[in-house]
Amino acid sequence: MKKTIRILVPTYNEEANVEPLSNAIIEHFASELPDYEYFINFIDNKSTDNTREVLRRLCSENPRIKAIFNAKNFGQFNSPYYGLIADNIPKSDCTLAICADFQDPVEIIKDFVHKWEEGFQVVAGIKVKSKENFIVRFLRTCYYKFIKSLSTVNQLEHFTGFALYDDSFIETLRQVKDPTPFIRGLVAEYCGNLATVKYTQAKRRAGKTKNNMKTLYDAAMLSITTYTKTIPRMATIFGALFAGLFFCLTIGLFIANFFLSFIAFTYYMTTGIAFLSFMNLFFIGIVSEYIVNMNTRLLGRPLVVEQERINFEE
Numbered sequence: 638m639k640k641t642i643r644i645l646v647p648t649y650n651e652e653a654n655v656e657p658l659s660n661a662i663i664e665h666f667a668s669e670l671p672d673y674e675y676f677i678n679f680i681d682n683k684s685t686d687n688t689r690e691v692l693r694r695l696c697s698e699n700p701r702i703k704a705i706f707n708a709k710n711f712g713q714f715n716s717p718y719y720g721l722i723a724d725n726i727p728k729s730d731c732t733l734a735i736c737a738d739f740q741d742p743v744e745i746i747k748d749f750v751h752k753w754e755e756g757f758q759v760v761a762g763i764k765v766k767s768k769e770n771f772i773v774r775f776l777r778t779c780y781y782k783f784i785k786s787l788s789t790v791n792q793l794e795h796f797t798g799f800a801l802y803d804d805s806f807i808e809t810l811r812q813v814k815d816p817t818p819f820i821r822g823l824v825a826e827y828c829g830n831l832a833t834v835k836y837t838q839a840k841r842r843a844g845k846t847k848n849n850m851k852t853l854y855d856a857a858m859l860s861i862t863t864y865t866k867t868i869p870r871m872a873t874i875f876g877a878l879f880a881g882l883f884f885c886l887t888i889g890l891f892i893a894n895f896f897l898s899f900i901a902f903t904y905y906m907t908t909g910i911a912f913l914s915f916m917n918l919f920f921i922g923i924v925s926e927y928i929v930n931m932n933t934r935l936l937g938r939p940l941v942v943e944q945e946r947i948n949f950e951e
Contacts, residue, residue: 640675642750642801643660643729648679649710651737652687655679658735659695659741670749676701676727679737680720683710696947699911700869703727703948709943717798719941722811724950733801738841748834749801751922757832758806759824762799767838792825793833801823818936 648655659677667673679692681704692704705723707716719731729752735741741762752760782794800818802810803887809827810818824831 639672639674640731641676641729642670643726643732644675644735644746645717645720645732645734646677647720647734648684648688648692648737649682649716649923650684650686650688652684652691653686653740654737655691656695656706657698658737658739658743660741662746663701665743667767670750671771675749676703678705678720679720680692680705680707680716682707682712682716683728693947700948704946705943706945706947708942708944710749710751713820714820715940718810718820721802721807722819727949729804730808731801734798736797736799736906739839740841741797742836742839745834745836752832753801753803755832757828758830758836760805760832761793761796761824763793763833763835764795764797764838765835778875791881793821796821796824815849816940820941861923881932 646655646658662675662677666673679702681689681692683706689704689706692702695702696704705720710716711719721734733746733749734741735746745762749760749762766779777795806828810823813823813827815823
């Protein structure tokens with residue numbers, strides 16, 4: 638009996654990409670993976686362009702193409718994660734998540750499948766090169782190394798979620814019940830049988846990137862507040878050190894006041910107070926991010942609310 642592979646494609650305003658991507662996936666399975674059954678599962682995060690109209694047409698033309706339409710935009714993390722763990726999906730042996738913009742190369746799907754057949758639970762795509770802006774690439778590299786150095790689990794560098802997940806690992810994800818999921822961290826935390834496939838990230842085929850400073854900041858803070866304990870502990874350590882240092886400095890300045898002019902004394906005191914104030918604000922901000930993360934988890938809201946499903950009747 639042929640094994641079945643689900644191809645999960647999250648979309649948001651990808652009207653120019655969904656049809657070429659569907660054709661590329663269909664051609665890839667026909668030429669490289671003819672011994673496997675497959676279906677393509679789009680999950681649309683409330684696109685505001687014609688993405689949904691294109692998906693409706695594709696679904697009507699090909700029963701292998703299925704779509705889930707979200708009731709609204711639930712964010713860059715929730716929608717793909719919900720697509721992975723959604724209930725009442727046709728049975729598959731594994732799920733391969735791939736971006737709709739062609740930055741994740743379709744032609745290496747076969748490499749993921751072959752690695753999976755060797756017995757690996759997750760096969761993760763790792764970007765070793767990228768055609769994106771050099772500065773962006775450099776900043777991403779610094780971010781990954783920073784998170785990896787502070788994280789309580791061994792994080793994967795340059796892993797974006799492009800991966801093949803065995804059905805057994807999908808079941809593990811369903812048990813997590815995390816309302817603010819971070820798939821990169823969850824793979825690093827729960828997968829004990831991992832393989833990687835290296836690839837070069839291409840430029841976006843069409844459309845505009847959905848990443849901006851806000852989404853990048855959200856990603857950074859989610860990983861920091863979920864998988865690091867170092868920064869709040871640094872706040873405690875630095876707070877104690879600087880409190881002691883400033884106490885000694887204050888006594889020293891009062892003694893030195895007999896030998897310094899009033900202006901010099903005021904300058905040193907003001908500089909010290911300003912520095913400590915900014916440090917205090919920084920660590921209060923970090924602690925606030927942790928509190929926001931905790932609050933979101935405690936509320937326990939659903940990951941996604943569906944509006945419609947197409948081609949899931951059977």
